[in-house]
Amino acid sequence: MDLSTSLPIMIHLETVVQQDGESTQHIFDEPGQLVQVGRSLYIRYKETSEDDGTPVPVTMKLEADGDVKLTRGAKEGNQRLQLHFSRNTRVIARYQTPYGVIPIETVTPRLDIRIKEQPVSGEIYIEYQLFGGNDHLGDYQLRLVFTA
Numbered sequence: 001m002d003l004s005t006s007l008p009i010m011i012h013l014e015t016v017v018q019q020d021g022e023s024t025q026h027i028f029d030e031p032g033q034l035v036q037v038g039r040s041l042y043i044r045y046k047e048t049s050e051d052d053g054t055p056v057p058v059t060m061k062l063e064a065d066g067d068v069k070l071t072r073g074a075k076e077g078n079q080r081l082q083l084h085f086s087r088n089t090r091v092i093a094r095y096q097t098p099y100g101v102i103p104i105e106t107v108t109p110r111l112d113i114r115i116k117e118q119p120v121s122g123e124i125y126i127e128y129q130l131f132g133g134n135d136h137l138g139d140y141q142l143r144l145v146f147t148a
Contacts, residue, residue: 006033007120009146011045019138026050034120034146039064041115043124043146047072060124060144062113068126085126087111105131120148 013028032045041062046055061069066087073080073096080096085108095102110127124144130137 006035006044007148008032009034009043009120009148011043012145013047014141014143016141017138018140032146034148043144062115062124066111066113068111068113068124083128085111085128090131102132104137107131122146 009032011028011030011032013026013030015026017024017026028047030045030047032043035042035044043060043062045058047058048054049056056072057074059071061071063069068085070083070085071080072082078096078098081093082095083093083104083106084091085106087108087110090105090107093104093106095104106128108126108128110125112125113122115122122145124142126140126142128140128142130140
């Protein structure tokens with residue numbers, strides 16, 4: 001599969017958030033790009049903000065070792081979330097807010113990645129817990145399906 005140039009894809013993203021005994025689900029269908037750089041695959045798309053309808057850039061990096069890095073927000077923006085998912089490992093992450101950087105941590109009990117070459121498609125499923133210090137902020141499920 002030659003992905004040295006970006007390949008247009010369609011993305012279906014479902015997230016389930018469980019916080020304080022309540023569950024919310026978000027579903028997005030967006031166009032995106034798939035590109036390979038070295039041994040890593042990058043999925044890039046713009047998520048429409050539910051707050052104000054503005055586009056928010058999202059990059060999901062699938063690393064050769066099976067880890068996934070998710071960046072939501074622009075480098076130059078005042079809000080940027082960077083999460084690192086590594087199976088059964090507690091990983092420190094960064095949440096850049098208008099008030100400064102907030103350290104957060106992810107614990108990822110489940111991380112499944114399936115990629116097919118003909119036709120180009122894939123699915124990423126991640127279950128993770130988010131912590132701020134010793135506080136458990138919530139449980140999350142993320143399922144991203146893409147097709148070329």
